[in-house]
Amino acid sequence: AQQVLAIGREIKDRQSEAAALGNQGIAYDSLGDYAKAIDYAQQVLAIGREIKDRQSEAAALGNQGTAYRNLGDYAKAIDYAQQQLAIAREIKDRQSEGAALGNQGTAYRNLGDYTKAIDYAQQLLAIAREIKDRQSEGAALGNLGIAYFSLGDYAKAIEYQQQSLAIGREIKDRQSQGRALGNLGIAYLSLGDYAKASEYAQQVLAIGREIKDRQSEGAALGSLGSAYRNLGDYAKAIEYAQQQLAIAREIKDPQGQGAALG
Structure with missing residues (x-):
């Protein structure tokens, strides 16, 4: 990613630069370095807004929201996910819309608002099935299972987790x-x-x-x-x-x- 970033800056290809910065941010998020992940996502957001690349802008907002959620700042996570959702709906990007809904649902679950968590997970599930995104479908079912478990409805929790497991096995x-x-x-x-x-x-x-x-x-x-x-x-x-x-x-x-x- 650093080599791609260097080339992107050298040839003044702002889109490649944004993509490389985005990948570095995701890598730092996976490593648990959320401060660096946020820093890289902010750089992507600035480029996305500068070159009017709404897709990059939405992705950067999503990555910032994920990092803040991992840091336990759920209010900020929800704020970024809502901004991501607005752009995704504007540009009719169903995958990005689903990701934003999933991020909001997870943040609300972490806040203990299981009704909202279920609502967002169901919206994600509908989009995932519509665009035939089996991975997101499995994630949405898993999120529903966790929310129902937190509400003490173990039968529903088990049912959703079994469905999520079946998809996980199907897509290996x-x-x-x-x-x-x-x-x-x-x-x-x-x-x-x-x-x-x-x-x-x-x-x-x-x-x-x-x-x-x-x-x-x-x-x-x-x-x-x-x-x-x-x-x-x-x-x-x-x-x-x-x-x-x-x-x-x-x-x-x-x-x-x-x-x-x-």
Whole structure:
């Protein structure tokens, strides 16, 4: 991305420059460096507005919203997603519209407004099905499952997560599969079905190790520990919690460390 950026600046190709900056911002977001992700998205936004590239402008607003959501600033995340949504509807970009709706829904869920979270997830689901975007469809179903779980409707939560899992398997998206399986495990844990919860957590653990997703691996070990603790097998519960703690320390995840120590 840095080489593309250098060439774009050299030949004064503002669109290529914006694309390279956008990719760098997304990379920093994935690395957890949200301040840098916001900085790059702001540079893309400035170029997009300068060259009147509404698509780049919408993408930059979306990336800023995602970074602020990851920072826990949900008010700013919603504000940027609303600006992204307005542009997406103006230029009739259904994919960008869906992304903006998904971002708003996730932010509202994080704020504990599950009614709004469900509304936005349903709108995203409708667009995803319309444009045949299976990945977004799976994500929307997963978001609906999480919202219904938070409302205590475990039957609906399980139903939506099963649908999300089916799509993840169909499109061979291991990360989506792991996410759906993890959410199913948590739902069964809440229902007191520890055998099923343990079974799902084992599947998440296998996927986490396969795709080298240390955070998912740690979460799965935590779920296994909880299941075995509730089953009265404290030796296994301690063993899994210790493994979870080691990963949380390795990836510098304070929330994971707290959960494991607890």
